[in-house]
Amino acid sequence: MRLSATDLACRRGGREVFAGVSFSVAAGESLTIRGRNGAGKSSLLRTVVGLVRIADGKLSLEGGDPDLTMGEQAHYLGHLDALKPSLSVEENLRFWSSFLGAASVDLSEPLRAVGLDALADLPAAYLSAGQRRRLSIARLLAVRRPLWLLDEPTSTLDAAAQTKLAEIMRAHLDGGGIILAATHGPLQLDGARELNLDNVSAPRPTMDMSA
């Protein structure tokens, strides 16, 4: 499996966010996306999962299921945690695993992996920001998807949880998964390749030299 992008461009609100972004990530590899604020890290992730229309360029997933869109094969962990405060920890996770297509999985395993198994019956309203983030991460474990797109995954996580997240990500890569992560901080992933949007986000010259 290989996720590749060629000359990807994104326009939002009539403004070009980035253009000419190319990368290629194979199964078992991760790509860390860096760049200043507003460089388009989140927009790049949203473009890959199909939440933002591709303005220009090509995006393909070799070895993926041709019947499914990119978004249906990917997990997107955005800034928002997609949790309902009045539902319990377990109900929130059960909803997403049912909605995302895991028929009946044992949710105690993912909850234990993120250290929330003791709080399964607590309404999500009472969770701290870091616990909410961990519950979102449990979603990635409850439903298997090859492609993980993580937007600032370590924000609000404490040191122990960051180490735990690194373990979870390594396990996903060892299982043949692909991770794209937009972050400012370290991810504790060995051999992670980097894509710096500051270097590519300059608007493309109108005359392409190769053309």
Place this chain on the structure above:
Amino acid sequence: MTPLAAILLRDMRIAVRVGGGALMGVLFFLVVVTLVPFALGPDLALLKRIGPAILWLAALLASLLALDRLFAADHEDGSLDLILMGRTPLEIVVAAKGLAHWLITGLPLVIAAPLIGLFLNLDAPAAGALVLTLLVGTPALTFIGLIGAAIAVTLRRGGLLLAVLVLPLTVPVLIFGVAAANAAVVGPIPFGTPFTILCALTLATLVVGPFAAAAALRQEME
């Protein structure tokens, strides 16, 4: 559990929990209908004549109450992103959310209507006809409202825009709903004529509503 059942169950569960507002619609309905005799005075004949219209108007306003949060809440907490990415067609998700919304706001109105009709001097046949028209007509109100809720999804105070957008579209449902309820009480047209048109309107909105709302949501989320 299928994705659809999951959406339906989640929305209904949220509605009956603290702050969900499942009973707000029916309480609002009760308050509006109760105010009418105070405003008009105790003229039983007048109340009986305008009763169905008052109940229909109150049901219309009550079914709009919680509608602005229908998609906005999912948009604000990021759920809508995941729903848009999902394998389930957005139209079907929208229809499931509409059904859940009707079950928790529309259906209680239908059930409470005969009781509240007593305030307006409605007798048993009139109440029966009214319940039937509300049962058929309130899903149409919800599904027309879906379109407005989808258009107003990214707006902070979308409630007012929603009412302005949706209320004119509900006029045909209101006309034939009240006409059918009145026909059963005073005539002269038979009950079946406006009631059949009301059924047709509801069937049309059940189809058009989810498609229009899903199209609006896709446009808004770009």
